[in-house]
Amino acid sequence: MEYPSKLIEEAVNQVSKLPGIGKKTALRLVLHLIKQNEQTTFALTEALNNLRSKIRFCTHCHNISDTEVCSICNSHKRDKNIICVVEDTKDVMAIENTAQYTGLYHVLGGVISPMNGVGPADLKIEALVKRLDNRAEVKEVILALSPTMEGDTTAFYINKRIKDLSVKVSVIARGVPVGGDLEYADEITLGRSILSRTLFN
Amino acid sequence: MEYPSKLIEEAVNQVSKLPGIGKKTALRLVLHLIKQNEQTTFALTEALNNLRSKIRFCTHCHNISDTEVCSICNSHKRDKNIICVVEDTKDVMAIENTAQYTGLYHVLGGVISPMNGVGPADLKIEALVKRLDNRAEVKEVILALSPTMEGDTTAFYINKRIKDLSVKVSVIARGVPVGGDLEYADEITLGRSILSRTLFN
Known part of the structure; x- marks a missing residue:
């Protein structure tokens, strides 16, 4: 033009x-x-x-921050026993919006994606291992990565890397979205929601 | 958030x-x-x-320009007898893309819109009148404004302002779009395309 x-x-x-x-x-x-x-x-x-x-990044969790240590890592109200591993800042904001989580975060800065040339060394995975090594108070690591091929690969890799440390590793639940119509759920999601069924109170 | x-x-x-x-x-x-x-x-x-x-505007046609007089106004290849009046730069670019027009332009910088507080004085209408007064070589003014209420109002106003000058005033044709299916044309457009029918060669 x-x-x-x-x-x-x-x-x-x-x-x-x-x-x-x-x-x-x-x-x-x-x-x-x-x-x-x-x-x-x-x-x-x-x-x-x-x-x-x-722009700066928190030296503990690698989230975007105005200060050396971000407000979440610095807060006395947060549960220091749990670390939630996420892909990027947007995920931290999304989880904070739910008001369901009071632990700390660890921002990887991406997910393993050979197609885009992103390997484990490009992410803050070793920093996570070091963080777990240094902090005996951490009892659980929640892997809150996107349910995609790249997210699953990354979760698998992280689990392999940290499974020998004395820390519980969990992943966020997968199933039919709340408010979604069962009829429109894809078969993989629906199948997994049946396999991962929980007791009705 | x-x-x-x-x-x-x-x-x-x-x-x-x-x-x-x-x-x-x-x-x-x-x-x-x-x-x-x-x-x-x-x-x-x-x-x-x-x-x-x-950013600067051409002193003749008020289109965006890097120089005092834009490349179209300055060109010896353009037909100085016709001026095409348009709302803004995007319309000049659209008409230039058709490669069907070789005359000059006059960019109003908007259309009359009382709802948005835009009156005739906010547009380059007086500049157009002055331009026609000074240039006896202009034989025709084409009003190429959007076929909307505001565009029609502006065209009506400009026509009233310049109809006493010895210059032909025309408007671009309205009808069914080329490549469009007749079935989906709205009734006003279709009705007008019948009223404004032209001879089949």
Whole structure:
């Protein structure tokens, strides 16, 4: 597509590098910014620059944090006996939103995925092992990874790595989603929900 | 939603101000930027800052331009006898893509929309009248505005403003879209396509 200005073209190229944003959406966003006052654009770019240059990760759980140790790891209210292993920050936020979990986290920063060139060494798995070695108070590790091929592989690998330590390893339950219609559940999920049935109180 | 970092929160707030981007998409984009190297973010923000601070508009047609007079107004190949009036830059790009038009443009910068507080004075309508006054060579003005209430109102207003000047005023054809199934055309479009029928060669 011919752009009326090199500035537009460069901005569209940069914006369309973001995931899920094509050239057409990028052009719409860029033209929107031109219509707003300059301050709108500068506030946006400053926030992104600040984020990228100042972002830090908690030295304990490797979650994104403003401080050296994040607020969860630092809290006296959290149960230090349980560590929940997740793929990334979004998963921590999702689990925190449930208000069902009061333990600590360990953020891997991804899952093992040979297709994308991500191996165990690229993730914070050794850091987890070290953390378990150093902290005798940890009694349980919950593997809360996505129920996908990559998530299962990663869970399998972590379990192999830590099963000799005196710590219980559990995984989050898989079954039919609450509120979902049984008729529309896929057969693997439904099959597993039958195999993993629990006692009716 | 609780964010793990103030930097994330501020970035998400700024990104979610863009049209069509909610908090969840903004978070996804922001976390994507964190995973990339710093240069990715800085290239993006620099392109946006450059765009917003250096952007200029052609003094003739008011389209976005890198120079005082845009490449279309400056071109010797364009037919100076016709001016096509459009709402914004995206419409110029769309018409240029058809390769069916060789005249000049006039970009209004919007359409009359009392609901959004946009009146005739907010648009480049007087600039168009002045342009027609000064340039006797213009023989025809094509109103290429969207077939909506606002577009029609704007076309009606412009026609009233320039009908006393010795210039032909036309509007782009309305009818069933090429490649569209007649069955699915709405009744207003179909009705108008019958009223505005043209001779079969």
